[in-house]
Amino acid sequence: MKRITEEQLWDYADGLLSADEAKEIHSLIAADPSLQKKLEEIKAISKSLAEMTLETPSVDFTSKVISAWKTELASPKPAALKTIVNKKIIYGVAGLFVVSILALLAYTVAATVNVPASGIYDLSKYSSSLPKVNADVIFSNKLFYQLFFLLDVVLLLIFVDKYLRVKKLKKQYA
Amino acid sequence: MSVKLSDIELIDLALEGNQGAYVDLINRHQRYVFTLALRFTKNREDAEEVAQDSFLKAFRSLTAFQRNSKFTTWLYSIVYTTAMSKLRKSRLDTDSLDDVLHPVYVENYSTEDTSRGLENKVQKEYINKAIERLLPDDGMIISLFYLAEQSLEEIAQVMNMPANTVKVKLHRARQRLKIQLEQLLKHEINELL
Numbered sequence: 001m002k003r004i005t006e007e008q009l010w011d012y013a014d015g016l017l018s019a020d021e022a023k024e025i026h027s028l029i030a031a032d033p034s035l036q037k038k039l040e041e042i043k044a045i046s047k048s049l050a051e052m053t054l055e056t057p058s059v060d061f062t063s064k065v066i067s068a069w070k071t072e073l074a075s076p077k078p079a080a081l082k083t084i085v086n087k088k089i090i091y092g093v094a095g096l097f098v099v100s101i102l103a104l105l106a107y108t109v110a111a112t113v114n115v116p117a118s119g120i121y122d123l124s125k126y127s128s129s130l131p132k133v134n135a136d137v138i139f140s141n142k143l144f145y146q147l148f149f150l151l152d153v154v155l156l157l158i159f160v161d162k163y164l165r166v167k168k169l170k171k172q173y174a
Numbered sequence: 175m176s177v178k179l180s181d182i183e184l185i186d187l188a189l190e191g192n193q194g195a196y197v198d199l200i201n202r203h204q205r206y207v208f209t210l211a212l213r214f215t216k217n218r219e220d221a222e223e224v225a226q227d228s229f230l231k232a233f234r235s236l237t238a239f240q241r242n243s244k245f246t247t248w249l250y251s252i253v254y255t256t257a258m259s260k261l262r263k264s265r266l267d268t269d270s271l272d273d274v275l276h277p278v279y280v281e282n283y284s285t286e287d288t289s290r291g292l293e294n295k296v297q298k299e300y301i302n303k304a305i306e307r308l309l310p311d312d313g314m315i316i317s318l319f320y321l322a323e324q325s326l327e328e329i330a331q332v333m334n335m336p337a338n339t340v341k342v343k344l345h346r347a348r349q350r351l352k353i354q355l356e357q358l359l360k361h362e363i364n365e366l367l
Contacts, residue, residue, distance in 0.1 A: 050320045052301060054205040061200070
């Protein structure tokens, strides 16, 4: 004879069994008075569990919550996160870079090009010494595309990171 | 005849700025929320703090409430996470669910000791005492299933775990409850003798 577990009896009492399982358990219980008795006992405990006493918070619970909620609504929402780094420092660093690049450029030009007396540059004499760039070679280079793709991925990750951070902040301060 | 508004209707009113709707939501659910919090904290002061925090969190995210589930399921999930955080902060031992409970076959199983001596009011009193002695997760699952009438799927949503796991946990919780009831009854009988 098939044995019934305690779990099955509880599940039967609580209606957690499938129709087929319930039918099988039902027929086993119907044929066994001791199982019927045990089922009744389980049902009694289930009933008591369903009728457990709900605990009651303090009398002023509602007013305390409402008061806290009103205080929260009245207090200004935290402003959007301010940059921790002073903007002047950022501008300073940017300016330094620009000045450095311009100085480097000026120095390079001054060192390589002699200004003709006429003030007009004849670039034709340089054209033969300029390196010849074959665009086809660059664009057919696999490494070029890989680097380009890598750059795209990095940019995408930066964008997604920024988007998620903004979303999180919005949720936090909603 | 007074018309009772549904939770969703109250939420809509609350979102429109109706203060009374917030009061009604609290009044309607405070006892369930407080009882569930108490299953974790085991003391009324902390339970009240958890309950209050839960309501405030719920109000804060009311606009984010997806109406594809019951409001109570959503609210209880907030209570659960709030209570868990509180418990973690208190560094209490919460999880002893690793111990294996073997199936008990009906031939060896007896509810007689626990249910025969328990009648009506006394039975409820003992069950409440036994529930108080349970581990937080056990008390929570039993309360959600029997008291708050949440389905296994809804409890799974509240506790953020698969429904099958909830079913196993519910079974284990019942077994532990039975053990607690037996211990309580033995103690009482010894007292009487």
